[in-house]
Amino acid sequence: MPASPAPRVPVEERLFSLVLALLATESGLTKTEILSTVQGYRQRYSRTGDNANLERQFERDKDDIRELGIPLETIESPGAAGNNQTLRYRIPKGAYDLPADVTFSAEETTLLNLAAMVWREGSLSAESRRALLKLRSLGVAAEDPVLGYAPRVRVREAAFEPLRTALDRHHLVEFDYLKPGEHSARHRVVAPIALIQHRGRWLLHGEDRNAHGTRNFLLRRIVGPVAVTSRSYAPFPPEATATAQRELERIWTERTAEVLVEPGSDAETRLAKRRDTSREGDRLVLHYTDAELLAEELASYGPEVLVLAPESLREAVRDRLERTALAHG
Amino acid sequence: MAERPRPLHAQDKLAFLLSLVPFLMDHDRISVSETARHFGVPEEQIRDAVRLIAVSGVPGETASYQHGDLFDIAWDDFEENDEIVLTNLVAIDDSPRFSAREAAALIAGLQYLSSLPEHGGRAAIASLMSKLARGASGEPTGVAIEASDVDEALALIRRSVELGVQLRFGYRGLRGEREERRVDPLRVESVDADWYLRGWDHGREAVRTFRLDRMSDLVVTDDPIRRRPADVALPDSLFEGSPDDLVVTVDVVPSALPLLADYIPEGSTTRAVGDRVRVTVRVSHYHGLKRLITGLAGLATVVEPPDARRTVAEWARAGAARYGREGER
Numbered sequence: 116m117p118a119s120p121a122p123r124v125p126v127e128e129r130l131f132s133l134v135l136a137l138l139a140t141e142s143g144l145t146k147t148e149i150l151s152t153v154q155g156y157r158q159r160y161s162r163t164g165d166n167a168n169l170e171r172q173f174e175r176d177k178d179d180i181r182e183l184g185i186p187l188e189t190i191e192s193p194g195a196a197g198n199n200q201t202l203r204y205r206i207p208k209g210a211y212d213l214p215a216d217v218t219f220s221a222e223e224t225t226l227l228n229l230a231a232m233v234w235r236e237g238s239l240s241a242e243s244r245r246a247l248l249k250l251r252s253l254g255v256a257a258e259d260p261v262l263g264y265a266p267r268v269r270v271r272e273a274a275f276e277p278l279r280t281a282l283d284r285h286h287l288v289e290f291d292y293l294k295p296g297e298h299s300a301r302h303r304v305v306a307p308i309a310l311i312q313h314r315g316r317w318l319l320h321g322e323d324r325n326a327h328g329t330r331n332f333l334l335r336r337i338v339g340p341v342a343v344t345s346r347s348y349a350p351f352p353p354e355a356t357a358t359a360q361r362e363l364e365r366i367w368t369e370r371t372a373e374v375l376v377e378p379g380s381d382a383e384t385r386l387a388k389r390r391d392t393s394r395e396g397d398r399l400v401l402h403y404t405d406a407e408l409l410a411e412e413l414a415s416y417g418p419e420v421l422v423l424a425p426e427s428l429r430e431a432v433r434d435r436l437e438r439t440a441l442a443h444g
Numbered sequence: 445m446a447e448r449p450r451p452l453h454a455q456d457k458l459a460f461l462l463s464l465v466p467f468l469m470d471h472d473r474i475s476v477s478e479t480a481r482h483f484g485v486p487e488e489q490i491r492d493a494v495r496l497i498a499v500s501g502v503p504g505e506t507a508s509y510q511h512g513d514l515f516d517i518a519w520d521d522f523e524e525n526d527e528i529v530l531t532n533l534v535a536i537d538d539s540p541r542f543s544a545r546e547a548a549a550l551i552a553g554l555q556y557l558s559s560l561p562e563h564g565g566r567a568a569i570a571s572l573m574s575k576l577a578r579g580a581s582g583e584p585t586g587v588a589i590e591a592s593d594v595d596e597a598l599a600l601i602r603r604s605v606e607l608g609v610q611l612r613f614g615y616r617g618l619r620g621e622r623e624e625r626r627v628d629p630l631r632v633e634s635v636d637a638d639w640y641l642r643g644w645d646h647g648r649e650a651v652r653t654f655r656l657d658r659m660s661d662l663v664v665t666d667d668p669i670r671r672r673p674a675d676v677a678l679p680d681s682l683f684e685g686s687p688d689d690l691v692v693t694v695d696v697v698p699s700a701l702p703l704l705a706d707y708i709p710e711g712s713t714t715r716a717v718g719d720r721v722r723v724t725v726r727v728s729h730y731h732g733l734k735r736l737i738t739g740l741a742g743l744a745t746v747v748e749p750p751d752a753r754r755t756v757a758e759w760a761r762a763g764a765a766r767y768g769r770e771g772e773r
Contacts, residue, residue, distance in 0.1 A: 117675030184543025230553030252463035315637030
């Protein structure tokens with residue numbers, strides 16, 4: 116009669132058991148100790164044979180666990196540096212536990228629920244769902260809000276996910292980028308610093324390795340796939356993101372356009388409500404960061420808007436209108 | 445908002461187990477139903493998790509998972525009364541930290557929401573963000589969203605909900621017609637930089653969606669509302685198709701296809717025509733279409749029907765004509 120196969124242990128039971136075992140050890144466990152004793156591995160461990168599959172399983176499990184923010188550490192034995200067989204693994208409790216002073220009031224919990232809801236579509240939805248789980252584990256219930264909100268930030272650009280991965284791993288990316296006003300895309304090699312949504316558009320703030328400076332790249336102007344290379348770069352300081360945002364704000368403050376709006380039009384209502392717009396009769400002074408994006412928006416208003424200045428924007432809008440008229444004539 | 449339950453990956457299940465244990469530890473005795481409510485999951489998911497926790501633990505001294513090395517529960521209470529009482533604890537005594545990505549997602553969400561009127565101002569948000577950063581196992585950077593500029597309309601909407609009274613405001617639609625609307629506010633929604641009010645429109649006797657930047661002269665009236673959020677089923681999607689929608693064929697540059705995503709019905713197919721993609725879009729009227737297409741000048745062209753082409757051409761031509769009249773400068 117064939118030997119009955121070892122009972123199958125569900126993946127989550129194996130992962131859970133591994134976390135518990137590594138949390139419980141002070142000095143760490145060697146790989147052999149883990150594979151031969153921990154639930155889910157021990158059933159498949161062979162004392163005499165080859166455990167290569169099981170070892171690969173363990174490598175993947177470690178990645179999955181670390182991805183949840185669990186600080187799974189590797190310790191080298193003194194005097195045996197570089198020897199994989201004597202490496203020990205553990206999860207130090209101090210680095211695992213949420214610090215005691217990190218607590219959230221009901222009001223804060225409500226707000227964090229809302230912040231997670233922002234991502235309910237797409238790329239960061241798995242992360243925000245997990246963050247909410249951990250938040251709920253603290254036992255604080257959210258308040259019922261007076262006014263119901265359903266905020267949503269979208270990530271439609273295929274480039275977002277590879278760029279996010281590259282950011283996490285500090286790997287250089289390569290992509291073709293179509294700069295406004297140019298007819299063909301140029302190849303770029305970039306060290307990503309941050310993904311920023313500014314005025315509803317996603318852009319990559321990064322260091323252009325050929326231009327030797329930081330640049331902003333609109334995600335929707337990235338043509339074709341983003342390649343995450345295996346070349347790494349030195350991480351930027353955490354405040355680099357805030358610096359980039361301040362820089363965008365400075366550009367916004369600096370750049371203005373003057374337009375004439377048709378009284379009683381949709382353009383009048385909406386453009387007058389744009390942030391920082393100043394108004395004198397039908398003349399509006401608008402702020403912007405990207406001339407092409409503004410040209411796109413203003414062209415969509417058709418005859419409801421006449422651009423007065425700057426000349427380049429005037430031309431860009433006029434060109435769009437004429438091209439559209441021609442293409443549909 | 446009601447969210448559909450999703451199938452969980454092993455990694456999510458692990459996060460759930462690690463979050464559930466500390467919650468149960470903080471409650472000497474708690475019912476399955478209350479726990480399910482708190483975590484927002486089906487009761488059966490709680491029972492499955494508790495059954496797994498109850499037989500999990502560490503290999504222990506003997507490396508053979510002896511009784512004292514395992515979690516345990518009061519089985520009678522669990523099986524007969526559907527209540528959870530942990531009677532033996534192993535390895536875990538706190539909630540896990542957030543991963544850097546999880547904290548980054550929540551922090552970016554908070555940035556986006558920081559201008560909403562309810563949240564005790566920017567100082568409270570900043571302190572909440574720093575708490576999240578301290579509660580993360582890595583530096584949460586890399587994603588940022590600009591604060592939405594929601595205008596004073598939100599404060600008034602909130603006030604009318606608080607008082608349970610109707611809101612009156614002027615609303616200018618796409619055709620430029622201004623109408624006075626009376627609305628019972630139901631929910632405020634956003635998509636990126638755009639904010640919307642969904643409410644019961646007394647004139648239309650139906651739910652309508654209003655762009656905040658098209659609303660003007662808001663008045664919190666004394667008239668009580670007739671519909672509460674609980675009385676009205678709000679569809680999940682802001683942009684609902686209707687049987688009266690107009691169907692339009694558009695040729696679009698492949699990289700610009702995501703820009704039309706809101707108008708492309710689910711399950712529709714595309715086909716290549718030269719270096720463009722031919723796609724069918726649905727719009728409620730041509731006023732929106734002509735703006736959309738003119739904004740995408742050079743990227744998208746209407747193929748049919750002829751009156752859609754004509755509407756776009758006329759709009760763009762009228763816009764371009766304004767630049768021919770030098771007297772306007």
